[in-house]
Amino acid sequence: MRRLVLLLGLLPAPVHAHATEGGLVLLLPTDFYIGGGVAAVVLTILLVTVLPDRLATGIFRPLPLIRSRRLRPPLALALLSFALLAGLVVLGLLGAHNPMENPLSLAVWSLFWIVLVLVQGMAGDLWRWIDPWRGPVALVLRRRPARFRLPAALGHWPALASFAGFAAVLLAHPAPADPERLAAMVACYWAFHFALALAFGPKWLRRGEGITVLMGAYARIAPLGAARGRWRLGLPGWKVMARRAPPWGLAVFMVAMLAVGSYDGLNETFWWFGQLGWNPLEFPGRSLVVRENLAGLAAALVVLPALFAAAVAVGLMLAGEIARFGPAFRTFAPALLPIALGYHVAHYLPSILVEGQYMLAVANDPLDSGAHLLGIDHVHVTTSFFNTHETVRLIFLAQAGAIVIGHAIAIALSHALAVRLFGNPRKAALSQAPLAAFMVLYTLFGLWLLASPRGV
Amino acid sequence: MTETKTPSAGPADPSRRSAIATLAGAAAATSLPLWARYTHAQTAAPIRIGFQMHATGIGSAYGRWYDRTTQAAARLINEAGGINGRPVEIITEDDGTDPKRGAEVVEKFATQHNCDVGYGTLFSHVVMGSAPRAGELQLPYFVVSEGHHVASGKLNRWTVQPGITDVKSQVMAMAPFVAETLGKKVTMIFPDYAFGHDHRDFFTEAMAANGGEVIAKLAIPPTETSFTKYFPKIPRETEVIYHVMVGPAVLTFVKEMGEFFGPSRPAIFGFIDSLEAVDLASPGLEFLEGTYFWEGMARYAQPDQTEFDRHYRAAIGIDQNGASTRDPKDVSTYAHMFGCWETLYVIKAGMEAAGYAGPADRQKLIEAVEAMTEWPLSNEHPQGAKLFNGKTHQVFGPQYISKLEGGRLNVVQTTPIEAGFYPDEVDYTTRSF
Numbered sequence: 077m078r079r080l081v082l083l084l085g086l087l088p089a090p091v092h093a094h095a096t097e098g099g100l101v102l103l104l105p106t107d108f109y110i111g112g113g114v115a116a117v118v119l120t121i122l123l124v125t126v127l128p129d130r131l132a133t134g135i136f137r138p139l140p141l142i143r144s145r146r147l148r149p150p151l152a153l154a155l156l157s158f159a160l161l162a163g164l165v166v167l168g169l170l171g172a173h174n175p176m177e178n179p180l181s182l183a184v185w186s187l188f189w190i191v192l193v194l195v196q197g198m199a200g201d202l203w204r205w206i207d208p209w210r211g212p213v214a215l216v217l218r219r220r221p222a223r224f225r226l227p228a229a230l231g232h233w234p235a236l237a238s239f240a241g242f243a244a245v246l247l248a249h250p251a252p253a254d255p256e257r258l259a260a261m262v263a264c265y266w267a268f269h270f271a272l273a274l275a276f277g278p279k280w281l282r283r284g285e286g287i288t289v290l291m292g293a294y295a296r297i298a299p300l301g302a303a304r305g306r307w308r309l310g311l312p313g314w315k316v317m318a319r320r321a322p323p324w325g326l327a328v329f330m331v332a333m334l335a336v337g338s339y340d341g342l343n344e345t346f347w348w349f350g351q352l353g354w355n356p357l358e359f360p361g362r363s364l365v366v367r368e369n370l371a372g373l374a375a376a377l378v379v380l381p382a383l384f385a386a387a388v389a390v391g392l393m394l395a396g397e398i399a400r401f402g403p404a405f406r407t408f409a410p411a412l413l414p415i416a417l418g419y420h421v422a423h424y425l426p427s428i429l430v431e432g433q434y435m436l437a438v439a440n441d442p443l444d445s446g447a448h449l450l451g452i453d454h455v456h457v458t459t460s461f462f463n464t465h466e467t468v469r470l471i472f473l474a475q476a477g478a479i480v481i482g483h484a485i486a487i488a489l490s491h492a493l494a495v496r497l498f499g500n501p502r503k504a505a506l507s508q509a510p511l512a513a514f515m516v517l518y519t520l521f522g523l524w525l526l527a528s529p530r531g532v
Numbered sequence: 533m534t535e536t537k538t539p540s541a542g543p544a545d546p547s548r549r550s551a552i553a554t555l556a557g558a559a560a561a562t563s564l565p566l567w568a569r570y571t572h573a574q575t576a577a578p579i580r581i582g583f584q585m586h587a588t589g590i591g592s593a594y595g596r597w598y599d600r601t602t603q604a605a606a607r608l609i610n611e612a613g614g615i616n617g618r619p620v621e622i623i624t625e626d627d628g629t630d631p632k633r634g635a636e637v638v639e640k641f642a643t644q645h646n647c648d649v650g651y652g653t654l655f656s657h658v659v660m661g662s663a664p665r666a667g668e669l670q671l672p673y674f675v676v677s678e679g680h681h682v683a684s685g686k687l688n689r690w691t692v693q694p695g696i697t698d699v700k701s702q703v704m705a706m707a708p709f710v711a712e713t714l715g716k717k718v719t720m721i722f723p724d725y726a727f728g729h730d731h732r733d734f735f736t737e738a739m740a741a742n743g744g745e746v747i748a749k750l751a752i753p754p755t756e757t758s759f760t761k762y763f764p765k766i767p768r769e770t771e772v773i774y775h776v777m778v779g780p781a782v783l784t785f786v787k788e789m790g791e792f793f794g795p796s797r798p799a800i801f802g803f804i805d806s807l808e809a810v811d812l813a814s815p816g817l818e819f820l821e822g823t824y825f826w827e828g829m830a831r832y833a834q835p836d837q838t839e840f841d842r843h844y845r846a847a848i849g850i851d852q853n854g855a856s857t858r859d860p861k862d863v864s865t866y867a868h869m870f871g872c873w874e875t876l877y878v879i880k881a882g883m884e885a886a887g888y889a890g891p892a893d894r895q896k897l898i899e900a901v902e903a904m905t906e907w908p909l910s911n912e913h914p915q916g917a918k919l920f921n922g923k924t925h926q927v928f929g930p931q932y933i934s935k936l937e938g939g940r941l942n943v944v945q946t947t948p949i950e951a952g953f954y955p956d957e958v959d960y961t962t963r964s965f
Binding site for chain 1: 585587588589590593596599623624625626628629630631632633657658723725726727754755757778779780781782783784787809810811814815816855856858859860861862863
């Protein structure tokens with residue numbers, strides 16, 4: 077029996093089978109690029125260790141811009157956002173069955189999960205304005221206040237559970253983009269958190285709802301933000317420096333964000349296929365590997381926080397400060413956010429190059445009625461940039477650049493946080509040594525993921 | 533409104549499935565007197581073809597081109613009056629290139645979308661996973677996968693492959709050319725799993741029948757990404773290398789093979805499947821200059837290009853190099869996607885022959901297709917004339933052997949249809965529905 081040939085990896089597989097252009101990538105001098113990337117990260121470590129601490133913390137001092145007023149996002153906008161989501165859910169049920177043509181599938185997996193997350197980390201807290209729960213929750217709570225108090229002991233742990241559920245759909249659901257199933261999932265997820273927000277008040281969204289917490293975490297590393305009455309622009313991480321260390325649940329959540337992103341890359345590699353004994357050229361489909369993907373995700377969610385905790389602990393032992401493990405873990409966890417965002421960019425760049433075109437087509441004609449809202453006669457979706465050496469090289473370098481920059485910022489931020497925590501240059505440097513090694517290895521891992529042959 | 537579509541006013545783009553318009557149509561229809569609704573549905577309700585598309589998953593690159601070809605053919609069919617006076621509507625569902633989801637999609641076609649037929653599945657494991665469900669639901673299922681599974685007898689009476697030849701036939705048709713023109717002693721290099729094994733088995737047998745011999749068989753583990761250690765195993769007396777490597781490492785394979793042999797190399801023959809949708813001007817492929825490929829249909833327009841090939845390219849928007857007219861770097865899956873086009877026209881011919889009026893006539897449709905024997909080279913069959921074997925549910929056609937010269941593939945031989953014949957392995961017409 078003949079199994080049809082796959083040009084696997086040579087061509088993009090949009091949505092969750094993320095785009096790859098592996099064939100040409102394998103021909104690139106990726107060893108050289110990886111070496112360069114790792115060297116850049118090592119150099120960053122040397123610089124932040126050698127340079128005076130004033131400088132290390134100084135680079136995270138933002139530039140003040142115009143005065144800011146504490147604006148409350150208007151309720152109307154929040155309600156509009158909810159209405160839009162509801163409309164999208166309806167279109168998920170009634171619109172095109174092809175996820176590449178359905179507004180809901182594209183809105184969730186391309187616009188929200190790729191673009192909006194990126195905007196949140198690169199520009200600022202847009203989610204606060206458009207979160208689809210806030211409007212309806214505010215309307216109801218006006219008339220009928222929340223009945224329960226969210227126990228403080230729960231912290232951000234419910235949000236971590238909620239995010240893990242989201243990640244399970246992203247990574248293990250057999251058909252995460254299928255419009256009908258997605259409509260049901262979105263509606264249930266919204267209703268679940270809506271009900272809990274009514275019960276516990278809006279606090280639930282900030283501590284119990286995974287997406288809002290994720291968006292809030294990324295907003296912490298956006299270069300632009302308001303602080304002390306002014307808009308300020310600074311190196312990603314300045315807001316982390318300006319705030320107190322997050323509580324335990326949120327700190328672990330931040331490490332989990334990186335864990336999910338890492339597994340999302342790892343589970344596509346030939347290496348991973350080899351571990352599980354699957355033939356990457358004859359991938360049996362997501363339906364058959366649900367259990368494996370769930371196990372992999374669970375392992376990532378345990379292993380990475382454990383590794384990070386170990387690196388923090390060893391550093392504290394070197395600095396003679398092991399008693400401060402709790403504060404140190406919580407302080408350093410946000411330093412992983414730039415790495416998580418770098419992974420996000422690198423991982424989804426090829427996908428968004430393709431899905432962006434589908435989004436344009438749907439924006440041009442959202443109801444599939446033959447409209448030309450953007451004045452485009454016909455959107456031709458092309459993937460030719462995966463076919464030429466030069467464009468594949470550019471894409472690879474952009475991805476590698478995102479990973480290296482993410483790590484470089486993370487190292488500088490982590491060092492600055494250590495200086496703040498210990499107030500002693502020697503202790504700060506010692507406490508950072510194992511974390512720096514962790515980050516160098518993580519750079520290597522990230523770049524290796526990009527250069528590896530992939531099977532989905 | 534879908535309910536009031538007439539062929540001439542049919543949708544320009546048959547994929548425009550307007551659920552909202554359909555709802556409006558249903559609402560309007562319910563306001564009509566009962567007799568008017570009834571006659572209306574009988575005359576102008578669309579023929580609903582369920583297109584099982586690999587929109588996501590490992591097949592998505594093929595899926596995109598299968599979709600473009602499908603939409604183009606359906607548009608032309610509608611412009612020419614539809615099928616039995618009714619417009620064609622393509623109902624697309626994504627199966628994620630996943631066998632289990634494939635079966636679900638087939639079920640949706642039959643029970644939810646009220647499709648007349650299911651169509652368009654490409655990847656063999658998805659066909660294998662979906663066809664049994666189509667059989668249970670008695671949904672005519674027209675696959676475009678080139679797998680041998682249909683003709684091997686593994687499937688059922690409801691599954692037909694009338695638009696693309698199967699791999700057994702393709703491989704067999706290559707052997708005479710390889711033995712007579714390139715050399716008698718062949719070393720095969722193939723990935724070590726079912727796909728590669730089929731090539732190994734079919735070609736070894738076919739070479740023996742043509743007076744040649746496969747002297748070495750190099751099975752490469754599917755996860756391999758460097759091949760230098762395998763090349764020394766190629767026997768010195770090898771006259772021809774037959775390669776069917778696939779996957780992301782195929783460019784590396786070609787490059788390393790070029791480095792290994794240098795200027796003095798044996799003749800090389802491969803299947804374009806390795807490089808389908810890849811720009812042959814890609815770096816590392818220079819080594820393939822002067823080598824030969826099987827092509828299901830010639831990617832580059834040939835000097836003797838038929839008017840039918842011209843018509844087909846124009847309808848889909850493909851240039852003379854097999855790439856999109858809107859982006860010359862966007863290379864199509866030209867060697868395979870004609871199967872969608874030709875299958876849609878077979879569905880049309882079958883429905884017309886059966887006087888197909890609705891799902892109650894599904895069995896008549898299969899019987900009508902089984903009774904068909906040949907289709908001439910035409911706008912409907914631009915790849916070439918076809919002979920259809922109603923017993924095995926498999927079509928047979930010409931194959932193209934092309935030589936890579938100056939970065940383009942020039943056809944050097946078109947094999948006769950008979951070169952791909954083999955004894956029947958099944959007679960589906962004796963099986964019950």
